[in-house]
Amino acid sequence: MKPRAMNYVKPTRRRTGTILSLAALGLAALAPNVLDSYTRHVLMLAMINIILGLGLNFTLGYVGQPNFGQAALFGFGAYTSAILAMKMHVSFLVSIVAAGLVTLMAGYVLGYISLQLRGAYFCMVTIALGQALLLMASNLLRLTGGPMGLAGIPGPKLAGLLSSTYSLWLVALGLLALMLLVTRLLERSVMGRAWVAIRESETLARSTGVDTFHYALLAYVAGALFAGLGGSLYAHYVGFVDPSIFAFSWSSMSVVAVVIGGRGTIWGPVIGGLLVTLLPEYLRVAALWRLPMFGLVLILIITFMPDGLVALPRLLAQVRSRGKTGVALPGGGGD
Amino acid sequence: MLELTNLDVFYGGIHAIRAVNLRVNEGEFVALIGANGAGKTTLLRTISGLKRPGRGSLRFNGAELSTLPPEKIVALGISHCPEGRHVWNHMTVRENLMLGAYARRGSRSLPKDLKRIYAIFPKLEERQRQTAGTLSGGEQQMLAVGRALMGAPKLLLLDEPSLGLAPVVVQELARVFSRINLEGTSILLVEQNATMALRLASRTYVLETGSVVKEGTSADLVSDPSIRDAYLGGQSLRTGAAR
Amino acid sequence: MGQLAQQLLNGVVMGGIYALSALGLTMVYGMMNIVNVAHGELYMLGALFTYYLTSTLGLPYLPSVLAALVLVALIGGAMERSSLRRIRGQTMVVTTLVTLGWSLILQNVSLILTGGIPRYITSPFPETSLVLGGLQIAPSRLFAALAAGAVIVLTHLFLQKTVLGNAMRASFQDKDAASLVGINVGLIYMLTFALGAALAALSGGLLGTISYVDPSMGAKGLMKSFVVVTIGGMGSFIGAIFGGLILGIVEALAAAYISSAYKDFIGFIMVVVILLFLPSGLFGKRERYA
Numbered sequence: 109m110k111p112r113a114m115n116y117v118k119p120t121r122r123r124t125g126t127i128l129s130l131a132a133l134g135l136a137a138l139a140p141n142v143l144d145s146y147t148r149h150v151l152m153l154a155m156i157n158i159i160l161g162l163g164l165n166f167t168l169g170y171v172g173q174p175n176f177g178q179a180a181l182f183g184f185g186a187y188t189s190a191i192l193a194m195k196m197h198v199s200f201l202v203s204i205v206a207a208g209l210v211t212l213m214a215g216y217v218l219g220y221i222s223l224q225l226r227g228a229y230f231c232m233v234t235i236a237l238g239q240a241l242l243l244m245a246s247n248l249l250r251l252t253g254g255p256m257g258l259a260g261i262p263g264p265k266l267a268g269l270l271s272s273t274y275s276l277w278l279v280a281l282g283l284l285a286l287m288l289l290v291t292r293l294l295e296r297s298v299m300g301r302a303w304v305a306i307r308e309s310e311t312l313a314r315s316t317g318v319d320t321f322h323y324a325l326l327a328y329v330a331g332a333l334f335a336g337l338g339g340s341l342y343a344h345y346v347g348f349v350d351p352s353i354f355a356f357s358w359s360s361m362s363v364v365a366v367v368i369g370g371r372g373t374i375w376g377p378v379i380g381g382l383l384v385t386l387l388p389e390y391l392r393v394a395a396l397w398r399l400p401m402f403g404l405v406l407i408l409i410i411t412f413m414p415d416g417l418v419a420l421p422r423l424l425a426q427v428r429s430r431g432k433t434g435v436a437l438p439g440g441g442g443d
Numbered sequence: 444m445l446e447l448t449n450l451d452v453f454y455g456g457i458h459a460i461r462a463v464n465l466r467v468n469e470g471e472f473v474a475l476i477g478a479n480g481a482g483k484t485t486l487l488r489t490i491s492g493l494k495r496p497g498r499g500s501l502r503f504n505g506a507e508l509s510t511l512p513p514e515k516i517v518a519l520g521i522s523h524c525p526e527g528r529h530v531w532n533h534m535t536v537r538e539n540l541m542l543g544a545y546a547r548r549g550s551r552s553l554p555k556d557l558k559r560i561y562a563i564f565p566k567l568e569e570r571q572r573q574t575a576g577t578l579s580g581g582e583q584q585m586l587a588v589g590r591a592l593m594g595a596p597k598l599l600l601l602d603e604p605s606l607g608l609a610p611v612v613v614q615e616l617a618r619v620f621s622r623i624n625l626e627g628t629s630i631l632l633v634e635q636n637a638t639m640a641l642r643l644a645s646r647t648y649v650l651e652t653g654s655v656v657k658e659g660t661s662a663d664l665v666s667d668p669s670i671r672d673a674y675l676g677g678q679s680l681r682t683g684a685a686r
Numbered sequence: 687m688g689q690l691a692q693q694l695l696n697g698v699v700m701g702g703i704y705a706l707s708a709l710g711l712t713m714v715y716g717m718m719n720i721v722n723v724a725h726g727e728l729y730m731l732g733a734l735f736t737y738y739l740t741s742t743l744g745l746p747y748l749p750s751v752l753a754a755l756v757l758v759a760l761i762g763g764a765m766e767r768s769s770l771r772r773i774r775g776q777t778m779v780v781t782t783l784v785t786l787g788w789s790l791i792l793q794n795v796s797l798i799l800t801g802g803i804p805r806y807i808t809s810p811f812p813e814t815s816l817v818l819g820g821l822q823i824a825p826s827r828l829f830a831a832l833a834a835g836a837v838i839v840l841t842h843l844f845l846q847k848t849v850l851g852n853a854m855r856a857s858f859q860d861k862d863a864a865s866l867v868g869i870n871v872g873l874i875y876m877l878t879f880a881l882g883a884a885l886a887a888l889s890g891g892l893l894g895t896i897s898y899v900d901p902s903m904g905a906k907g908l909m910k911s912f913v914v915v916t917i918g919g920m921g922s923f924i925g926a927i928f929g930g931l932i933l934g935i936v937e938a939l940a941a942a943y944i945s946s947a948y949k950d951f952i953g954f955i956m957v958v959v960i961l962l963f964l965p966s967g968l969f970g971k972r973e974r975y976a
Contacts, residue, residue, distance in 0.1 A: 174782045176723070221958060227778045228721045228920050232912045233961060235723075240954040247947050279769050356905055360786055367783055396798060403790030410783050411772050491866060517868030529863040531856050541849070542856050546868030548849050594867060 133285055140277050145372030149274070155280040156342050161365045161377030162287050163334025166327035168363065169372035173226065173324065177234030179358035180218065180241050181332045185211040185339025186349045190258045191251060193344070200344060204279070207340035208333055216331020219325045226310070235356060242354035256264035257350025261343050262362065276345050281335055292373050294330065301325055307372070353433030357399070364402045368409050370416025379417050444469045444629055445490070445521075445598055448631070450499035452482075452489050459485045461653040462499070467598060467631050472624045474644030474661065476637045476674055482653040483633040484526050487600050490631075491523035492516040503598070506625045509679075517546045522596035528587040532576030536567055539575050539586055543593030552595075554569075565618055581612035588619065598629045605636045611623040617643055636675035641665050689821055693938045695821050699831040701934020703893055705908055706916035707832035709841065710885035716921030717858040717878050721772065721778060721786040725886050726908025727792035730901060731758050732887025732896035734796060737807050747810040751891035755884045761792075764885025766876045774875065789904070796901040804898040811895075813890040830892040836890060838927060841881075844922075854878055913953040917960055919967030928968060932956075 167175040188207040222233040240395045245252045265273030302323040303315035369380025388398035445467040452460035459482045469474045488494040492513035501508040561568035564585040605613045634640035641661045649657040664670045711725045735754035739745045811825035845851040857864040857874040918925025941949040
């Protein structure tokens with residue numbers, strides 16, 4: 109297990125942190141009033157990507173299993189909301205809560221199957237499940253609209269006053285804040301420590317009495333809940349879903365985001381989600397070459413900065429201190 | 444032939460080998476004894492290029508080894524029979540032996556060399572089509588030695604060949620080592636079994652926590668009281684029961 | 687009865703190609719412990735290069751397939767040397783992520799450079815089906831299946847009987863021991879990855895005459911290969927062959943007797959069922975291949 113150096117934070121600093129967070133949240137809630145619609149759109153997509161990344165981070169980051177199938181759960185949530193809203197005309201609130209719960213249950217089943225396996229097989233099954241759902245979504249014409257998908261999913265109108273996009277902005281922001289909080293709590297709980305123990309050595313964790321399957325499944329299920337909620341947001345925001353939401357590229361994009369930001373950290377998916385969404389939007393020239401560039405960045409980060417961008421300050425500090433003391437000979441200690 | 448000068452090796456932050464000087468002359472049988480963790484294996488791994496030295500030089504017949512990759516060092520004529528045998532369990536005895544000659548693949552003398560190994564270890568010929576994983580510990584050790592010999596080495600590095608083997612098998616291996624040495628191959632033998640090492644080698648080095656603390660002819664060392672106490676005294680307890 | 691036999695024949699033909707395409711994947715996993723997510727892209731590049739060599743350069747089909755194979759093997763070698771080498775021995779998450787990066791690069795660069803239009807490699811074989819004992823088979827399919835079978839046998843002989851093949855197996859069973867007999871293990875890793883890429887490219891070049899060629903075909907090919915190796919057992923040579931044949935036959939039967947829409951779906955159901963009851967596939971060992 110990695111030692112967590114900052115478990116104890118001075119109460120005053122914690123209070124300042126809480127106040128700052130709340131202030132930031134308040135500003136973010138008001139932001140759409142001053143942002144142009146394009147920026148608002150991009151940031152909205154970024155929030156959805158961050159939510160997706162936070163969910164994936166449980167299995168990929170904390171438990172350390174190659175989960176390349178987060179899109180399956182994301183798509184599941186999106187389709188659930190789309191079908192509920194369009195075929196049963198339920199309200200937004202019912203739709204998003206149901207999407208979260210249904211995806212959570214689906215996640216339990218899919219996780220139960222795929223977590224029988226580890227490593228290579230787990231990786232393949234997560235990819236295969238996405239493909240299986242893609243095929244189902246393309247073929248269950250009456251339910252899903254087939255390859256054409258479902259269009260015209262209504263957005264919400266909170267309190268009858270705010271526009272649909274503003275309402276969704278607030279919901280996304282609230283969910284995001286809540287998810288960050290939940291991640292922080294889980295990370296510091298027994299469960300979070302069990303996850304990291306599994307990542308470091310599952311055999312060792314099991315030998316010390318940790319029910320590794322149970323904890324890995326909970327990570328998968330928590331990820332499913334996040335993905336389901338994110339998928340529902342996406343469906344209501346974009347107003348349209350089609351089978352391509354299950355495609356491997358969605359999953360891999362989320363993997364890229366989590367890895368670039370920093371696996372197994374709370375801010376990793378946030379940084380990664382922002383970068384993955386903002387960079388191609390604002391580097392128009394790069395838009396065409398977006399995916400190959402992400403591939404390249406993924407390789408570079410994994411090879412040279414495996415802890416992701418969140419570790420950048422620490423790396424820089426290390427380089428600076430090494431520069432001061434000169435390169436020490438390896439070892440030097442010993443008896 | 445082999446000359447280590449002021450060699451320092453670091454292993455995971457540990458100063459494993461400290462300023463070691465060691466020499467093996469042409470045709471000589473040299474032993475290196477010392478307790479578990481003294482750095483014997485690290486020293487051999489450094490000679491064969493699996494580990495890079497921190498400082499100092501390793502010369503073999505005039506060539507500096509410290510920057511060469513393992514495959515170049517093998518090609519110069521050093522074969523290393525590693526601790527724990529490391530045979531390829533899923534490959535047959537014959538395949539294991541033939542790969543021992545990888546560095547001189549295509550050489551015409553391979554069938555003849557294989558025959559020689561089978562003459563030294565008749566058991567290996569009996570089992571040549573079996574996979575190495577099905578052999579007994581003693582047979583695996585013979586295979587590992589045979590594989591190293593297939594490289595037609597000028598210098599043979601042996602790391603703990605007696606480890607975990609029955610006394611009879613150790614005797615047989617000891618005879619083989621003497622014979623190989625008499626036939627012209629220089630040997631550097633690393634052993635915890637000091638009795639065996641001192642009996643076989645003409646010269647012996649004693650390694651303690653990474654440093655050579657004694658060296659001399661084996662005859663001198665056997666009569667040295669401190670060596671007797673530290674390395675030969677508990678011998679009856681150690682033989683065949685190691686790990 | 688005649689229809690059943692015909693479907694079985696179709697299944698075996700496709701199964702042979704599936705087996706070939708999965709062979710590279712299972713070999714790279716079994717030997718290097720890498721799940722090569724970019725395997726499908728290498729297969730796609732094999733088909734794409736074959737297409738351009740035959741159509742743009744006007745080369746005959748067979749030399750084109752071979753040239754494509756060499757090109758893709760070079761790409762595979764470059765992938766290993768430039769990135770996979772640096773992360774050797776790290777966890778599977780790490781290695782898989784790097785191959786995912788390559789998959790994104792190769793697929794999307796191909797897409798940008800060639801456009802997403804489906805293309806067809808002109809088959810050098812006559813269109814009319816051969817009739818053998820009442821069963822029909824298109825000459826291009828027959829050739830692809832025979833070539834796949836031949837290459838599988840050759841690969842097996844290479845690994846078992848040649849010095850280089852033995853050196854590969856030795857390197858993956860015990861790296862240190864391999865170094866100590868003078869095997870350049872770094873080079874072996876590169877060659878193994880290049881060989882896996884070449885096998886993928888070959889199956890792409892063969893399948894390109896039967897199906898269409900486009901930059902997104904890699905994902906589909908990867909899925910098929912995954913299904914095959916999961917059925918057969920990841921890392922198992924013989925498993926890839928049987929897994930391929932089983933998938934080919936089951937798909938052919940499903941298409942004929944159930945519905946062709948669910949043909950692709952059947953494979954995934956098999957994967958889930960097999961993994962639940964036989965977690966390491968039909969031939970998978972807990973140990974690694976080689």
